[in-house]
Amino acid sequence: MSVASSGPSLAQEGGDPVRPPAGKNRRLSPEESRQLQERYRRFKQLPPEEQERLRRRQKEFEALPDEQKEQLRRKGEVLRDLSPEQRARLRRFQQRWQNLSPERRRRIAQRLRRLQALPPQERERAMDSMPFWRSFEPDERQAVLEFIERLPQTN
Secondary structure, three states, X not given: OEHHHOOOXXXXXXXXXXXXXXXXXXXXXXXXXXXXXXXXXXXXHOOHHHHHXXXXXXHHHHOOOHHHHHHHHHHHHHHHOOOHHHHHHHHHHXXXXXXXXXXXXXXXXXXXXXXXXXOHHHHHHHHHOOHHHXXXXXXXXXXXXXXXXXXXXXX
């Protein structure tokens, strides 16, 4: 299978749209081909409205500047490296996060970005002072801390 014949938009782990690797005429390895076919199969099993949502997100991604796309790709790699248990804990965190007001999410996100630059022990102490953070179970906290630790540093 070649990259050019792989289809317009596929779903990767976590439901995000994915394009085949760059280099349209590059031949995929058997493992890449298998993974791509599996992602496409999972994408086609999604309800039509979810497929459309993923297509819209793909278009939004493609419109981003290259630097921002690369940063998002690196963050996606971090997610793929997580264990299934860590992903499940992050999903629980995300569900709780979505229940917050947009303004509260913005304030917390600003603090999390600032905390990312701190050494791990200092970061954990600072996060313990956040009421939102204290409401999480220890395993959820650990999953978020591990995730933050793996994120590429932002400038």
